[in-house]
Amino acid sequence: MKTKKDKKTWKPHNAIMSCMxxxxxxxxxxxxxxxxxxxxxxxxxxxxxxFICSICGKPYGASGVEVDxxxxxxxxxxxxxxxDWSEVVERMFCDESKLRxxxxxxxxxxxxxxxxxxxxxxxxxxxxxxxxxxxxxxxxDDKEAAKAVGLKSGSGITKCCKNKGGKSAGYTWRFIxxxxxx
Numbered sequence: 001m002k003t004k005k006d007k008k009t010w011k012p013h014n015a016i017m018s019c020m021x022x023x024x025x026x027x028x029x030x031x032x033x034x035x036x037x038x039x040x041x042x043x044x045x046x047x048x049x050x051f052i053c054s055i056c057g058k059p060y061g062a063s064g065v066e067v068d069x070x071x072x073x074x075x076x077x078x079x080x081x082x083x084d085w086s087e088v089v090e091r092m093f094c095d096e097s098k099l100r101x102x103x104x105x106x107x108x109x110x111x112x113x114x115x116x117x118x119x120x121x122x123x124x125x126x127x128x129x130x131x132x133x134x135x136x137x138x139x140x141d142d143k144e145a146a147k148a149v150g151l152k153s154g155s156g157i158t159k160c161c162k163n164k165g166g167k168s169a170g171y172t173w174r175f176i177x178x179x180x181x182x
Contacts, residue, residue, distance in 0.1 A: 013080050017088075024092050029099070030067045037065070037101035053103040055110075066107045070098050072114055077121045116143070126177070130161060133172040145173065 024030065034051060042050040042059055050059045054068075073091045074080055080088070102110065120141045123129070130139045132149075139145035142154025142161075149169040151157070156168035161175045 016085075017080060020089070020092055025067070027093065029093065029096055033067050033096050033099045033101060034062075034065075036096070051101050053106055054100040055102055055106040058103060060103045065101050065103055068100050068102045068107055068110060069094065070100055076114060076117045077125075079122075116141075123175075128175050128177060130157065131174055131176050133174060135171070138176070 034049075037051045037054070039050040039052055039059055044050055044061045048061055050061060051065045052059055053065065069091070071091070071094075073088060074083065123141070130142060130145050131137070132139075132145065137148065139148065142157045144154075145157050146152070146154035146169075149171060151169050157173045160166050160168050160173040167173075
């Protein structure tokens with residue numbers, strides 16, 4: 001008999017952040033940043049504005065871009081729970097010079113790298129490392145481990161560590177808390 005998946009726990013911090021992001025996206029700050037990134041002569045197929053991505057330099061319509069904080073609202077080495085709300089508001093509603101317009105692909109790439117860095121900082125804070133059980137080598141993160149065994153990505157290694165089973169690149173991987181255990 002199938003059971004319903006447990007619903008995710010509602011977290012007030014996440015709900016407040018969501019409301020703040022929505023408010024920020026509709027603020028005059030965002031409109032000004034978008035106005036500055038508008039291409040002076042190009043127009044979309046229906047005459048709409050065209051914006052230039054700050055990273056790749058390609059033109060995109062309004063639905064293809066997002067305004068990004070150059071310095072993340074939540075620092076990479078912290079969590080939302082370690083911050084004061086006044087600090088979050090100050091970082092969210094920052095000066096226009098600390099914002100940029102990115103295409104969705106570039107924004108996704110930047111966000112993924114920041115997420116990876118947050119994960120690494122969190123593991124270091126908790127004292128977690130990745131170990132290859134066959135070789136006994138210890139790595140600070142999945143990217144370092146993947147490079148050592150010739151993989152392009154460390155996602156398979158992370159899955160092995162989280163699920164405590166299976167192999168990636170022919171090796172067995174685990175998270176460890178103390179490097180003296182090996």
